[in-house]
Amino acid sequence: MDYIEMHAHMVSRTTDDYTQMALMGCAAITEPAFWAGWDRSTADGFDDYFRQLTEFEPKRAARFGIKHYTWLCLNPKEGEERDLARAVVRRIPRYLDHANVLGIGEIGLNRVTRNEIETFKDHVALALEHHQMILIHTPHLEDKHKGTRTIIEALQSFPNMDPARVSIDHAEEHTIEMILDNGFWTGLTLYPQTKVSVARAVDIIEMHGADRIYVDSACDWGHSVPAAVPQFVMEMRRRGHADTLARKIVWDNPIAFLGQCPKFTPPVFAHAV
Numbered sequence: 001m002d003y004i005e006m007h008a009h010m011v012s013r014t015t016d017d018y019t020q021m022a023l024m025g026c027a028a029i030t031e032p033a034f035w036a037g038w039d040r041s042t043a044d045g046f047d048d049y050f051r052q053l054t055e056f057e058p059k060r061a062a063r064f065g066i067k068h069y070t071w072l073c074l075n076p077k078e079g080e081e082r083d084l085a086r087a088v089v090r091r092i093p094r095y096l097d098h099a100n101v102l103g104i105g106e107i108g109l110n111r112v113t114r115n116e117i118e119t120f121k122d123h124v125a126l127a128l129e130h131h132q133m134i135l136i137h138t139p140h141l142e143d144k145h146k147g148t149r150t151i152i153e154a155l156q157s158f159p160n161m162d163p164a165r166v167s168i169d170h171a172e173e174h175t176i177e178m179i180l181d182n183g184f185w186t187g188l189t190l191y192p193q194t195k196v197s198v199a200r201a202v203d204i205i206e207m208h209g210a211d212r213i214y215v216d217s218a219c220d221w222g223h224s225v226p227a228a229v230p231q232f233v234m235e236m237r238r239r240g241h242a243d244t245l246a247r248k249i250v251w252d253n254p255i256a257f258l259g260q261c262p263k264f265t266p267p268v269f270a271h272a273v
């Protein structure tokens with residue numbers, strides 16, 4: 001089944017991964033800016049990364065027939081460093097007109113500190129000032145519920161924030177209701193160990209329906225699976241769900257959300273299988 005990968009860190013993946021994703025039906029990828037695995041030492045390091053995301057990676061993806069989009073930010077793990085964060089936020093506008101930039105992301109919180117919250121708000125203000133969409137990372141494990149609540153409150157402190165243009169990713173059973181009830185979009189991140197397994201994701205769809213929900217692999221340099229979205233489709237079929245429901249989650253919903261950005265064009269070669 002054709003699908004859109006809503007969250008993949010392709011700078012960490014090989015050409016073999018691109019090949020497999022193309023064979024599995026991946027038509028487009030959105031790649032949020034994230035943590036490199038170590039803290040970058042200067043704002044210049046982010047410039048190099050943003051050039052990779054806006055210049056090199058779209059060309060690499062195109063060789064496999066995959067459309068590549070990106071989101072830009074200083075990631076939550078480095079948000080503690082306020083001086084660095086301010087310097088990076090000042091540089092982001094020069095990239096926003098690039099053809100593959102959808103908005104600001106993945107911003108959010110890691111350990112839910114005061115500095116992280118300030119850096120998060122700086123990014124939200126930047127997004128709203130430049131009419132950008134927003135993609136949000138929520139903290140892991142024990143910090144997830146509190147962090148998601150804090151993120152929603154911070155977003156709602158901006159009177160001109162439209163929740164329909166914001167996705168709060170990495171939702172789990174105990175956070176999805178507060179995300180959806182407040183009008184946001186959400187993603188279920190399919191991970192082999194942490195986050196949500198394929199079976200848990202289908203459980204969540206069976207409980208909450210499929211409105212404003214998508215799934216993604218969030219594959220990066222760590223233990224993660226670029227085939228996670230097709231595996232989700234397999235599990236939906238195994239449980240007897242109609243393909244129209246799976247397609248809503250891996251194709252129609254991503255297009256509905258991303259289509260709010262005029263730079264996003266739904267892949268036309270794909271079709272109703």
Ligand SMILES: [Zn+2]
Pocket residue numbers: 007009032034106137218
């Ligand atoms: Zn990520």
